[in-house]
Amino acid sequence: MSDSLPPLIEVLGQPALKIQPPDGSEATVLLHGAHIVSWKPAGADEQLYLSPHAVAAPGQAVRGGVPVIFPQFEQRGPDVSLPRHGLARTRTWKLDEVRQGRDHAQATLVLNDDDSTRAWWPHAFHLELTVSVSRERLDVELHAHNPGPSTWPFSAALHTYLAVSDLTTVRLQGLDGCRFIDNLLGGETIEDHPEKRFHGEIDRIYAQATNLLLRDGPRRLAIESDNLPDAVIWNPGPDKCADMKDMPVDGWQTMLCVEAARVLEPATLGPDESWTGRQTLILLSA
Numbered sequence: 001m002s003d004s005l006p007p008l009i010e011v012l013g014q015p016a017l018k019i020q021p022p023d024g025s026e027a028t029v030l031l032h033g034a035h036i037v038s039w040k041p042a043g044a045d046e047q048l049y050l051s052p053h054a055v056a057a058p059g060q061a062v063r064g065g066v067p068v069i070f071p072q073f074e075q076r077g078p079d080v081s082l083p084r085h086g087l088a089r090t091r092t093w094k095l096d097e098v099r100q101g102r103d104h105a106q107a108t109l110v111l112n113d114d115d116s117t118r119a120w121w122p123h124a125f126h127l128e129l130t131v132s133v134s135r136e137r138l139d140v141e142l143h144a145h146n147p148g149p150s151t152w153p154f155s156a157a158l159h160t161y162l163a164v165s166d167l168t169t170v171r172l173q174g175l176d177g178c179r180f181i182d183n184l185l186g187g188e189t190i191e192d193h194p195e196k197r198f199h200g201e202i203d204r205i206y207a208q209a210t211n212l213l214l215r216d217g218p219r220r221l222a223i224e225s226d227n228l229p230d231a232v233i234w235n236p237g238p239d240k241c242a243d244m245k246d247m248p249v250d251g252w253q254t255m256l257c258v259e260a261a262r263v264l265e266p267a268t269l270g271p272d273e274s275w276t277g278r279q280t281l282i283l284l285s286a
């Protein structure tokens with residue numbers, strides 16, 4: 001293991017780090033938002049969708065990759081005065097540690113409260129995002145600590161944009177039997193499709209959906225989560241995509257967000273308490 005910090009590269013005009021274990025897998029993380037913009041398992045193609053029109057700039061969210069959502073999800077609270085999807089994805093994080101092993105590589109980035117976050121949200125917080133890559137596997141772990149005197153509720157998510165060959169031909173297994181809220185149609189329903197198919201726009205929050213499998217031709221991608229019990233399934237579909245400045249008109253056809261989230265029941269951290277949530281992606285076949 002080596003703990004020295006490697007030189008940063010530039011991606012989307014922002015400082016970034018590429019982690020590469022000797023097995024040929026790699027991931028690239030921006031300091032902006034601690035945003036993973038690329039993940040290639042050993043011997044396989046890119047697994048994440050990054051919009052060719054994505055912009056990474058202070059105060060802006062990158063379209064694609066893995067945005068880190070904290071402490072509010074979308075505009076659902078717990079503090080609705082915050083920017084949509086919270087504060088973490090639009091701020092510059094600090095690279096804290098890089099570890100290079102024989103069979104994995106790992107980087108940890110940190111974000112602490114400062115004057116600009118306290119102007120929006122008057123709480124002390126410490127966030128760590130640890131990205132580990134190994135052969136066919138990506139682990140993304142978000143850790144939150146409350147170093148301050150007040151108790152605060154929060155929502156969190158790893159808003160993963162998966163690259164897909166064609167949205168209309170992929171299947172997502174593991175949602176059947178899960179209760180979901182449909183953000184487009186309203187109401188709550190129980191999913192009864194063992195293999196969910198997609199035709200265009202979708203925006204749903206599934207409860208207790210922590211073991212999913214994406215099937216995309218011969219590709220099998222396991223999507224697992226720990227302490228992030230909800231799965232948000234999102235695609236803007238053709239009409240909304242056409243209105244998004246940072247997406248190509250046909251971008252919706254080659255992406256599907258499968259987000260590991262803690263949103264239906266926000267968490268709470270008292271003074272000196274900590275919380276950790278994780279999403280793991282494993283490419284079972286390419």
Ligand code: BG6
Nearest residue numbers: 061074084085183203232234259
């Ligand atoms: C999803 C939400 O998580 O993110 C959608 O469920 C939202 O409602 C989407 O449209 C994208 O949000 P944003 O802020 O990145 O455009």
